[in-house]
Amino acid sequence: MNRWSQPILGVLGAIALWWGATRVFGIRPLFLPAPPDIVAAFRAQPGYLLREAGATLTVTVAGFVLAVVTGLFVAVSLTAWRSLERATLPVLVALNSVPKVAVAPLLVVWLGFGSRPKIVLVLLICVFPIVVATMAGLTSTPAELGELGRSLSATGWQTYLKIRLPWALPQVFTGLKVAVSLAVIGAVVAEISQPGGGLGAVIVLSGMSFDTPLAFAAIVLLALLSTMLFYLVVALERLLVPWSRAISG
Amino acid sequence: MIRLAGVSRTFASRDGDVTALRDLDLDIAEDQFVAVVGRSGCGKSTLLRLMAGLLAPTAGTVTIDGAAVTRPRQDVVLMHQLPALLPWRTALGNVMLPVEIRRLPRAEHQARAAELLDSVGLAGFHQRHPYELSGGMQQRVALCRALIQRPRVLLMDEPFSALDALTREELATQLQAMHMSAPATTVFVTHSIPEAVLLADRVVVLSTRPGRVLRVVDVDLPRPRSFGHNAHVARAAEHIAELHDLLIEN
Incomplete structure (x- = not known):
C-alpha cells in the first residue's frame, strides 16, 4: 500500500457504492443519475462544458488572487496599527456576517453584468479567512524573535519582512486553503444569481430543462476544479514554507 | 566600562x-x-x-x-536561553541576519560567518536549517550570530x-x-x-x-x-x- 493507493481506493469505492445504489434501488436518472449517465452527458458536449469550466476557473482565480492581495494588505495594516485594528475589526466582522448570497444581486446593480460583479463576490467571500489567518500568524511571533529584532534595532519594515511575515506564512496558508474552496463557491453563487456563463449557469439551465445528468456533469467538474485549486495551494505551500512541516511535526 | x-x-x-x-x-x-x-x-x-x-x-x-x-x-549583543533562530534560514543565513538588518558590508561578513561556524565545529552544516540541527548545534549558530558583529x-x-x-x-x-x-x-x-x-x-x-x-x-x-x-x-x-x-x- 503506497500513499496514493488509499485515497484512490476511497474514491473508487464511493463511486461504486453510488452506482450500485442507483442500480439496486432502480433510481431514475432524473433524480440521481448513475456515473455512466454523467460521463455520457459530458461526452455529448465536452467543448461547451470545458469552456464554461474555464469561465468559472477564470472568475475564481481572479477573485482569489485579488483576495490574497487585499487580505494580506489588510492584515498587515491592522497588525501594524493597533488603533486601526480596534476601530475597524468590529466593522469587518459585521460585514463578513452579511450573507454573501444576498449581496450578489446588489453587485450586479452596482457593477453591471459581466465578470466584474462575480470577481468581487469571490473576493468578498474568501477575503475574511485570509485576513483572520494572516493576523493570527503575524501576532504569533515568539517573544524571543521579537526581542531579537528589537536588540538589532530593526526597523518596522525589516521586522515585518525578515521576521514576522515569514513566521506567519504557515498560518497564512491555512487561511488560503480555506479561502480557495470558498472562492469556487463564490464563483458558482455569482453565476447562479446572474446566469450568463460558467458552470453555475450550466446548473441553472440544466435544472430548467430537467437535464439532471448535465447538472451532475457540471457539479463533478466543479468538484474537480475545487480539488485541483486546493492542491495547487498545498503544492505552493510545500514550495514556499518547507520548514513549516518540519517544525510543527 | x-x-x-x-x-x-x-x-x-x-x-x-x-x-x-x-x-x-x-x-x-x-x-x-x-x-x-x-x-x-x-x-x-x-x-x-x-x-x-x-x-x-x-x-x-x-x-x-x-x-x-x-x-x-x-x-552590545544579547544572547538568549533559546537559540531564537529563524526556521526558514540556513545556519549561515541566520548568522548573517544582523549583517542584513544593520546593512553591514555583505561580502566580508559572509566570509567571517563561515569562519565562525567552522570555529564552533559546524563546518559541514552551513546550509542546514535549524530543524536539521541538534539543540547544541542550534545554540552554536546563535553564538555565531551574536559574534558576527564583533560586539x-x-x-x-x-x-x-x-x-x-x-x-x-x-x-x-x-x-x-x-x-x-x-x-x-x-x-x-x-x-x-x-x-x-x-x-x-x-x-x-x-x-x-x-x-x-x-x-x-x-x-x-x-x-x-x-x-x-x-x-x-x-x-x-x-x-x-x-x-x-x-x-x-x-
Whole structure:
C-alpha cells in the first residue's frame, strides 16, 4: 500500500457504492443519475462544458488572487496599527456576517453584468479567512524573535519582512486553503444569481430543462476544479514554507 | 566600562508593583568576564535587558563608556536561553541576519560567518536549517550570530541551560576559548555554579527579589580552565562551595 493507493481506493469505492445504489434501488436518472449517465452527458458536449469550466476557473482565480492581495494588505495594516485594528475589526466582522448570497444581486446593480460583479463576490467571500489567518500568524511571533529584532534595532519594515511575515506564512496558508474552496463557491453563487456563463449557469439551465445528468456533469467538474485549486495551494505551500512541516511535526 | 549606579526596576503586575531590582550598583571592566548567579526570579534577566537597552531603569543609571544606555547599541549583543533562530534560514543565513538588518558590508561578513561556524565545529552544516540541527548545534549558530558583529559587550541569558549536561560543558569550554582569543566584555547569567567558576573572572551573587548585589567573588584561577581534573581543582572546589553557601543561605 503506497500513499496514493488509499485515497484512490476511497474514491473508487464511493463511486461504486453510488452506482450500485442507483442500480439496486432502480433510481431514475432524473433524480440521481448513475456515473455512466454523467460521463455520457459530458461526452455529448465536452467543448461547451470545458469552456464554461474555464469561465468559472477564470472568475475564481481572479477573485482569489485579488483576495490574497487585499487580505494580506489588510492584515498587515491592522497588525501594524493597533488603533486601526480596534476601530475597524468590529466593522469587518459585521460585514463578513452579511450573507454573501444576498449581496450578489446588489453587485450586479452596482457593477453591471459581466465578470466584474462575480470577481468581487469571490473576493468578498474568501477575503475574511485570509485576513483572520494572516493576523493570527503575524501576532504569533515568539517573544524571543521579537526581542531579537528589537536588540538589532530593526526597523518596522525589516521586522515585518525578515521576521514576522515569514513566521506567519504557515498560518497564512491555512487561511488560503480555506479561502480557495470558498472562492469556487463564490464563483458558482455569482453565476447562479446572474446566469450568463460558467458552470453555475450550466446548473441553472440544466435544472430548467430537467437535464439532471448535465447538472451532475457540471457539479463533478466543479468538484474537480475545487480539488485541483486546493492542491495547487498545498503544492505552493510545500514550495514556499518547507520548514513549516518540519517544525510543527 | 559598564556601570550600573543605584539601579532599580519595578514592573506593574495585577497584584501591584513588583520590584525586580532595587538600588543595584555594579562596575564591569573592559573585556572582563562576569557571571551572574542567583535564585530564580532575582532579576538576572532584567539586569541583562537593562544593559542591552531593551528596558529602561525605573531609577538609577546604566552607562557604557560613560554614555547612558537608552536603546539597543550596535556593539552590545544579547544572547538568549533559546537559540531564537529563524526556521526558514540556513545556519549561515541566520548568522548573517544582523549583517542584513544593520546593512553591514555583505561580502566580508559572509566570509567571517563561515569562519565562525567552522570555529564552533559546524563546518559541514552551513546550509542546514535549524530543524536539521541538534539543540547544541542550534545554540552554536546563535553564538555565531551574536559574534558576527564583533560586539564589545556580550550579554548571555542562561545560554546553555536548555542543553544536556555534556553539550553544555563542551559549549562553555568553547566559549572560554573564544573569550581568550578575542575578548569581549561578557555578562553571563547562569544557574550553574561550576559553569560560573569555569568561565568568570568575577561572579556576582544576586539576592532574592528584589535583586541586589549580595557578594562579588573573584575567581583568579589561571586559564584555560576545565571541568575535569587539573592542578586547580581544589581552589575551584572552594569557590564553588563558597558560592553554593551564599546562594543557599540567601
